Amino acid sequence: MASDGARKQFWKRSNSKVPGSIQHVYGAQHPPFDPLLHGTLLRATPKVPTTPVKAKRGSTFQEFERNTSDAWDAGEDDDELLAMAAESLNTAVVMETANRVLRNHSQRQGCHKPPGALGPEQKPKPSVEPPLVPSGDLRLVKSVSESHTSCPAGSASDAVPLQRSQSLPHSATVALGGVPEPSTLSSSALSEREASRLDKFKQLLAGPNTDLEELRKLSWSGIPKPVRAITWKLLSGYLPANVDRRPATLQRKQKEYFAFIDHYYDSRTDEVHQDTYRQIHIDIPRMSPEALILQPKVTEIFERILFIWAIRHPASGYVQGINDLVTPFFVVFICEYIDEEDVDTADVSCVPADALRNVEADTYWCMSRLLDGIQDNYTFAQPGIQMKVKILEELVSRIDGQVHRHLDQHEVRYLQFAFRWMNNLLMREVPLRCTIRLWDTYQSEPEGFAHFHLYVCAAFLVRWRKEILGERDFQELLLFLQNLPTAHWGDEDVSLLLAEAYRLKFVFADAPNHYKK
Numbered sequence: 438m439a440s441d442g443a444r445k446q447f448w449k450r451s452n453s454k455v456p457g458s459i460q461h462v463y464g465a466q467h468p469p470f471d472p473l474l475h476g477t478l479l480r481a482t483p484k485v486p487t488t489p490v491k492a493k494r495g496s497t498f499q500e501f502e503r504n505t506s507d508a509w510d511a512g513e514d515d516d517e518l519l520a521m522a523a524e525s526l527n528t529a530v531v532m533e534t535a536n537r538v539l540r541n542h543s544q545r546q547g548c549h550k551p552p553g554a555l556g557p558e559q560k561p562k563p564s565v566e567p568p569l570v571p572s573g574d575l576r577l578v579k580s581v582s583e584s585h586t587s588c589p590a591g592s593a594s595d596a597v598p599l600q601r602s603q604s605l606p607h608s609a610t611v612a613l614g615g616v617p618e619p620s621t622l623s624s625s626a627l628s629e630r631e632a633s634r635l636d637k638f639k640q641l642l643a644g645p646n647t648d649l650e651e652l653r654k655l656s657w658s659g660i661p662k663p664v665r666a667i668t669w670k671l672l673s674g675y676l677p678a679n680v681d682r683r684p685a686t687l688q689r690k691q692k693e694y695f696a697f698i699d700h701y702y703d704s705r706t707d708e709v710h711q712d713t714y715r716q717i718h719i720d721i722p723r724m725s726p727e728a729l730i731l732q733p734k735v736t737e738i739f740e741r742i743l744f745i746w747a748i749r750h751p752a753s754g755y756v757q758g759i760n761d762l763v764t765p766f767f768v769v770f771i772c773e774y775i776d777e778e779d780v781d782t783a784d785v786s787c788v789p790a791d792a793l794r795n796v797e798a799d800t801y802w803c804m805s806r807l808l809d810g811i812q813d814n815y816t817f818a819q820p821g822i823q824m825k826v827k828i829l830e831e832l833v834s835r836i837d838g839q840v841h842r843h844l845d846q847h848e849v850r851y852l853q854f855a856f857r858w859m860n861n862l863l864m865r866e867v868p869l870r871c872t873i874r875l876w877d878t879y880q881s882e883p884e885g886f887a888h889f890h891l892y893v894c895a896a897f898l899v900r901w902r903k904e905i906l907g908e909r910d911f912q913e914l915l916l917f918l919q920n921l922p923t924a925h926w927g928d929e930d931v932s933l934l935l936a937e938a939y940r941l942k943f944v945f946a947d948a949p950n951h952y953k954k
Contacts, residue, residue: 635661638668647671647678657881659874659928666773669766670799672880673806691798698741701748710748713755717743720760726781726869729768734785734793739763742801746808753815758860762807765864765873766800781869810887814859822859825891826851832895836941840902847911854918858894862886866897867923867931874931889942896937897921 638661641652652671660668670676675690676683705714721739724730730739742763747755768780774792777783785793813821830851834841844851857865862879864872875893879885898905901921908914923930 631661634659635663638664642667642671645680647680649678653881657878659932660877662772665873665877666770669769669876669880670803673803675799675802675806687795687799690802691795694745694798694801695794697745697749701745702741704748705744710744713747714740714744716757717747717755717760720757724760724764728782729780729785730764732785735767738767738793738797738800742797742804745801746805750808750812753812753817756815756819759808759815761861761864763800763804764869765876766803767796768869769873770796770799807886810884819860822856823852825859826855829855829891829894832891832941832945833898835945836895837899837902840898840905843906844914847909847914849911849914849918853915855894857919858897859890862890863893863897866921867926871923871926871928871931874928875935878935889938892938892942892946893934895941896934899937899941900934 634655637655638652641647641655642664649671652668656668656672667676671678677686704710717740721736721743722731724739729735739760743755743760746759747753771783771785771788772780774788774796775783775785788796808815811821813819814825815821830841833851862872863875867875879889882889901917904917905914908917
């Protein structure tokens with residue numbers, strides 16, 4: 438078919454690789470390398486046929502070695518060269534150069550982690566396999582945890598500015614030969630920045646009356662993990678701004694929630710409520726992260742929260758999608774009692790029973806606060822969602838008429854992909870860590886979940902416009918929109934999305950000046 442031929446040509450154009458780059462595996466989750474965006478990269482090297490990954494790595498390194506002006510002589514002892522470099526370098530000069538490079542990259546790229554340079558004790562190996570880049574789209578700004586997947590520094594010297602912005606300049610990489618690894622320096626610089634932001638939050642929260650407007654401004658760009666729980670409780674309106682009133686408020690609200698449990702929860706087996714409870718019981722195992730949700734204690738907590746909310750809100754009752762909104766609050770609040778970095782697989786059985794009770798009550802009330810602002814999303818026929826999808830369609834038609842017309846020409850209706858974006862607040866479209874970062878900003882924005890969310894959805898379409906316009910088939914286009922390749926996104930990717938959403942809001946609607954970034 439004609440469409441198949443066009444698709445083959447499309448894939449064909451993305452075969453060319455930059456020296457030292459990674460050969461991606463394409464699929465629904467990983468779109469092809471975009472030749473329009475990276476046209477200059479494609480001209481940098483000749484096209485080569487697709488080969489198995491290992492063979493490609495070998496040829497790529499040779500190509501990289503030929504194009505690097507100071508490539509090592511294969512016949513010399515690498516350890517001696519590195520040792521000599523370490524002895525001849527002035528540590529103070531090196532540290533000053535490295536820090537200057539890191540500061541520049543911090544300003545331009547949100548403090549990207551530079552690719553690893555060789556330390557004095559390391560040998561360069563032609564067969565070294567670079568870490569696989571999870572996404573095939575080099576426009577993504579890598580997250581801090583993924584920044585080591587950037588292209589090798591040597592290839593940056595011959596690449597276009599986009600490549601240089603993702604790695605250390607070549608000269609800086611050579612200079613770092615006799616000092617600690619750049620990843621250590623980058624982590625140190627990042628820690629200083631995070632420590633500074635954390636101090637600002639602590640100072641703001643330590644006062645007798647927290648300035649909620651200042652807290653919103655500070656939280657827009659993300660909330661440090663150690664203070665995220667208390668900040669979310671304040672921004673959601675669950676806790677009062679006055680420090681002295683908080684303990685009594687927490688105690689009263691937690692007592693009130695468990696009074697609901699005692700009064701209503703036993704009725705889950707009654708005929709009038711058993712269908713609601715059955716649906717909740719079915720939906721919870723389908724949630725993610727499974728390793729956390731499927732722990733018996735967590736499952737019971739989610740069942741109680743959702744059932745009590747449904748009983749106390751008969752106008753909507755329980756609707757699929759509400760269950761996903763429990764997870765971010767629970768994860769953020771449980772982190773106060775769990776030291777593990779990866780909370781997705783944390784064992785909550787080690788958390789004291791009293792702490793779990795507090796987390797459960799806090800999660801219920803904060804989720805209730807969120808749903809109070811978007812409850813029409815879940816009432817009969819879900820009119821809130823249908824209205825928001827219609828507004829999104831109108832917004833995209835003004836923001837990017839070409840994308841809007843492309844969807845219309847291929848008979849893709851916004852309701853077919855954007856319904857889930859509204860129903861689950863993009864929780865099924867991005868990883869949980871990204872959802873939490875997204876909600877930092879949502880809770881900082883006036884009507885963030887009801888209004889600003891629309892601009893984030895529009896930014897989603899703008900972000901993937903080239904891929905969307907490249908799809909010429911209804912099924913493939915809809916499949917792409919329903920399975921956007923965001924599985925390996927990090928905080929920086931979300932920050933870029935939010936920045937674009939803010940720009941759209943600023944251009945197409947009124948926006949508070951203090952949120953300008």
